[in-house]
Amino acid sequence: xxxxxATPSDGERRLQAHxxxxxRADAFYDRQVHPYLTAAMRDFVHRQSMVxxxxxxxxxQCDATFRAGPPGFVVTLxxxxxxxxxxxxxxxxxxxxxxxxxxHIGLLFMDFTHDHIGLHVNGSAGLVSDYDLRGxxxxxxxxxxxxxxxxxxxxxxxxxxxxxxxxHIPHLEPAPRTASGHKRPKDADYFTENPAATAxxxxxxxxxxxxxPHAGILDR
Numbered sequence: 473x474x475x476x477x478a479t480p481s482d483g484e485r486r487l488q489a490h491x492x493x494x495x496r497a498d499a500f501y502d503r504q505v506h507p508y509l510t511a512a513m514r515d516f517v518h519r520q521s522m523v524x525x526x527x528x529x530x531x532x533q534c535d536a537t538f539r540a541g542p543p544g545f546v547v548t549l550x551x552x553x554x555x556x557x558x559x560x561x562x563x564x565x566x567x568x569x570x571x572x573x574x575x576h577i578g579l580l581f582m583d584f585t586h587d588h589i590g591l592h593v594n595g596s597a598g599l600v601s602d603y604d605l606r607g608x609x610x611x612x613x614x615x616x617x618x619x620x621x622x623x624x625x626x627x628x629x630x631x632x633x634x635x636x637x638x639x640h641i642p643h644l645e646p647a648p649r650t651a652s653g654h655k656r657p658k659d660a661d662y663f664t665e666n667p668a669a670t671a672x673x674x675x676x677x678x679x680x681x682x683x684x685p686h687a688g689i690l691d692r
Contacts, residue, residue: 505634513633514548516591524580527570535566545616549609552630557622571597577628584644590636595628
């Protein structure tokens with residue numbers, strides 16, 4: 473009998489049976505899925521400057537978002553625990569709010585520049601104050617966002633961690649953010665339907681980009 477630490481969902485198993493992929497799936501579970509972070513995974517997380525994360529509220533309504541910071545802003549406290557800082561931002565706190573209702577969380581770290589590989593980390597999360605987490609972990613970094621202090625930290629207990637294969641991961645070259653002369657709406661107005669927000673932006677008209685009818689961001 474095949475042994476693995478992963479706990480496949482009923483949906484996974486039904487589709488594997490339907491598509492005849494059970495044997496391949498078991499091989500993946502056995503070789504790639506770990507209930508902890510390996511040393512290589514911890515080193516990988518320490519090098520990353522971004523992570524995509526997903527949460528859901530008590531009704532199962534999902535939210536996907538993005539976090540970024542200096543390499544190591546997501547901290548591996550040990551082989552079964554991660555932490556990342558929460559800042560004031562726009563004040564919505566969507567992910568943190570979901571976690572107060574539903575602790576399940578998924579994180580995806582992606583290396584677009586060097587090894588072109590990804591790491592999935594799934595687990596359960598809770599919120600902890602900056603003061604309390606620093607009391608327990610005095611070596612917690614203080615410069616995750618220069619000049620800003622975390623409101624909270626999200627503490628993630630790792631349930632499973634596994635590779636995201638390199639196929640189709642694009643190569644991106646890091647580049648400094650410099651003024652390009654390209655005009656665009658402010659962040660708060662970028663996706664609105666306010667004509668004033670896009671006034672003077674080249675290519676955006678009431679008829680649509682470059683005057684193409686029915687393709688405008690202002691029409692529904």
